[in-house]
Amino acid sequence: MKYPNLLKKSVLLTALTATGLAQAAAPTPTLEELWSVIQAQQKQIEQLKKKAVRTDEKVEATGEMLEQQVANNQSGHGGKGKTSIGGYGELHYNNLENGDGSKDKEIDLHRFVLFFGHEFNERTRFVGELEVEHGGVEADGSPLGGEVEVEQAYVEFDINDEFSAKGGVFLLPVGIINETHEPPTFYGVERNPVENVIIPATWWAGGASVSGNFANGISADFAVHSGLKVPTTGSSAFRIRSGRQKISNADANDLAMTGRVKYTGVPGLELSASLNYQSDITQASGDGADDATLLQAHAIWNRGPFTAKALYASWNIDGDAVKAADGDKQDGYYVEGSYKLTKDFGIFARYNDVDGIRVQDEFEQIDVGFNWWPHEDVVVKVDYVDRENNNDGDRDLDGFNVGIGYQF
Amino acid sequence: MRLFTLLLICLLPIEALSRGVYQQPTDFINDVFQNNPPAAKRLWITGERKKISNDILGHPPRSLRVRYWGQDSRTAWILEEIGKEKPITVGIVINKNRVERVKVLIFLESRGWEVRHDFFTEQFKNIGLQSNKELDKSIDGISGATLSVRALKKLSRLALYLHSQTDFAHDAS
Numbered sequence: 001m002k003y004p005n006l007l008k009k010s011v012l013l014t015a016l017t018a019t020g021l022a023q024a025a026a027p028t029p030t031l032e033e034l035w036s037v038i039q040a041q042q043k044q045i046e047q048l049k050k051k052a053v054r055t056d057e058k059v060e061a062t063g064e065m066l067e068q069q070v071a072n073n074q075s076g077h078g079g080k081g082k083t084s085i086g087g088y089g090e091l092h093y094n095n096l097e098n099g100d101g102s103k104d105k106e107i108d109l110h111r112f113v114l115f116f117g118h119e120f121n122e123r124t125r126f127v128g129e130l131e132v133e134h135g136g137v138e139a140d141g142s143p144l145g146g147e148v149e150v151e152q153a154y155v156e157f158d159i160n161d162e163f164s165a166k167g168g169v170f171l172l173p174v175g176i177i178n179e180t181h182e183p184p185t186f187y188g189v190e191r192n193p194v195e196n197v198i199i200p201a202t203w204w205a206g207g208a209s210v211s212g213n214f215a216n217g218i219s220a221d222f223a224v225h226s227g228l229k230v231p232t233t234g235s236s237a238f239r240i241r242s243g244r245q246k247i248s249n250a251d252a253n254d255l256a257m258t259g260r261v262k263y264t265g266v267p268g269l270e271l272s273a274s275l276n277y278q279s280d281i282t283q284a285s286g287d288g289a290d291d292a293t294l295l296q297a298h299a300i301w302n303r304g305p306f307t308a309k310a311l312y313a314s315w316n317i318d319g320d321a322v323k324a325a326d327g328d329k330q331d332g333y334y335v336e337g338s339y340k341l342t343k344d345f346g347i348f349a350r351y352n353d354v355d356g357i358r359v360q361d362e363f364e365q366i367d368v369g370f371n372w373w374p375h376e377d378v379v380v381k382v383d384y385v386d387r388e389n390n391n392d393g394d395r396d397l398d399g400f401n402v403g404i405g406y407q408f
Numbered sequence: 409m410r411l412f413t414l415l416l417i418c419l420l421p422i423e424a425l426s427r428g429v430y431q432q433p434t435d436f437i438n439d440v441f442q443n444n445p446p447a448a449k450r451l452w453i454t455g456e457r458k459k460i461s462n463d464i465l466g467h468p469p470r471s472l473r474v475r476y477w478g479q480d481s482r483t484a485w486i487l488e489e490i491g492k493e494k495p496i497t498v499g500i501v502i503n504k505n506r507v508e509r510v511k512v513l514i515f516l517e518s519r520g521w522e523v524r525h526d527f528f529t530e531q532f533k534n535i536g537l538q539s540n541k542e543l544d545k546s547i548d549g550i551s552g553a554t555l556s557v558r559a560l561k562k563l564s565r566l567a568l569y570l571h572s573q574t575d576f577a578h579d580a581s
Contacts, residue, residue, distance in 0.1 A: 063450075063472050063473055066471075066472055067471050067472070067473075084493045086492070086493070117493050119494075122428075122516075125518070127518070156518060158428075161428075164518070176551070179552065180551075180552045180554075185554055213521045213522075215525060217522060217525060217527060219521075264522045264550055264551070264552075264553075265525075265527055266527065267527060267528050267531055267547070267548040267549075267550065268548030268549065268550075270550070270551040270552070300551045302548050302549050302551070303548060304546045304548070305546070343542075375466075376466065376558065
């Protein structure tokens with residue numbers, strides 16, 4: 001093998017410099033010896049290059065494999081594969097004083113909720129929600145006076161890109177918080193009273209429904225489902241909230257239907273109207289309470305840190321007895337403004353006007369307070385409440401509430 | 409009973425279409441680069457990048473590296489984030505360090521569907537990233553779609569940040 005003289009000289013000079021003075025005393029290697037050293041080093045360099053390429057390939061393959069594993073295991077919060085688990089909960093502290101001077105102070109694990117979801121295939125899935133309220137239950141109701149409820153248990157089918165259907169137990173498409181009520185999503189420790197007294201949220205039913213979502217931001221829902229069974233006697237006679245059957249051997253003599261049209265075609269805006277109709281709200285004829293209709297409408301406007309909400313809901317119930325009890329029209333509305341001072345901190349004020357059938361369900365109420373989100377899925381809430389009863393000053397109340405809530 | 413019958417008729421499967429896939433990621437990339445996309449590159453999410461990506465997403469990144477396509481001052485990204493239960497796949501184009509386009513490619517969540525429409529994603533156009541890794545313009549949300557809106561905001565922030573880590577981050581004129 002021949003090499004240019006210049007290269008040989010350069011190699012020799014470099015080698016001599018590299019060996020240094022310490023080796024100056026050693027016998028000087030011949031040109032051939034130096035050349036064989038260089039050849040050995042060159043061979044090592046080539047081997048290292050090949051090894052580096054192989055290492056790159058291994059890293060690449062490992063990355064591909066890990067990405068594939070992540071893709072296979074990707075699911076919802078806390079979930080794995082096709083089954084997902086989620087939940088939310090809230091603890092409340094109430095410190096309230098009634099108009100008669102009595103005080104209500106309590107700490108309550110108001111809700112502890114677990115979601116379960118399962119995807120049978122791309123078009124068919126199950127959604128379930130198990131809720132424990134007020135800490136749990138005991139057979140005699142003491143000291144645990146809460147409830148265990150299945151609020152959702154339905155199978156949803158995608159019919160095509162725009163339509164889906166579901167059957168089972170589901171939340172009715174009415175109001176603002178009935179379907180979305182995880183604590184970090186709304187202001188106030190306690191939910192607003194209009195969507196408690198007039199719209200009996202959380203309001204769920206058993207039946208079937210179809211939903212359509214359209215490209216212009218309009219969606220529509222229609223459901224046929226179990227109806228209310230409002231009592232006709234006692235202290236809760238004709239009280240809407242007492243009519244929820246909770247799908248526990250529910251009377252189905254008179255089914256109900258609910259429809260909703262919603263528009264969200266402009267970012268930050270939601271306009272929605274719902275109608276619920278039941279041919280007999282007591283599930284029994286001849287008792288002086290017959291067909292009932294709920295009309296509900298709301299608007300939400302969000303612009304930057306500011307959000308405004310307004311909701312109106314009204315029941316019209318036919319029947320002599322319910323009219324005589326002054327329960328044929330039960331309605332209410334609220335308006336709420338909120339402002340996020342920072343990403344994690346927002347303030348709100350809400351005015352509520354409620355006209356239910358019971359004395360304690362006829363009042364005006366103001367709520368003011370703040371939410372602090374230490375994490376986007378965790379919220380600490382503080383609010384002040386001032387309620388004035390329309391007919392009984394002893395049922396006025398004011399005080400403050402503190403709560404902590406989460407979702408995952 | 410008639411109502412139930414009517415509803416059951418409505419429930420009969422009309423046609424088994426693939427719901428939720430609005431554009432295949434490869435088609436999106438072809439669209440962005442007029443059917444002549446550059447070779448895909450990969451950005452490793454390690455060290456400082458991993459920390460900042462974690463801060464943006466609120467959880468560790470699900471992948472060690474991210475694939476992207478770059479040309480001149482543009483990069484295109486296919487990113488995923490879970491809304492409530494299912495991953496939302498989004499195509500994002502960054503040009504001269506600002507968002508050029510956001511498109512929801514695959515949406516499998518049962519709620520929050522509004523985020524896939526142009527009337528929502530148009531808001532992201534020309535948005536940039538502040539030094540604190542927040543978007544420099546507010547995005548108006550959608551009631552009832554909080555988690556999906558949040559997912560898209562996070563992915564836009566992530567794409568803007570990752571773009572800044574590439575050789576295409578120069579503000580070419």
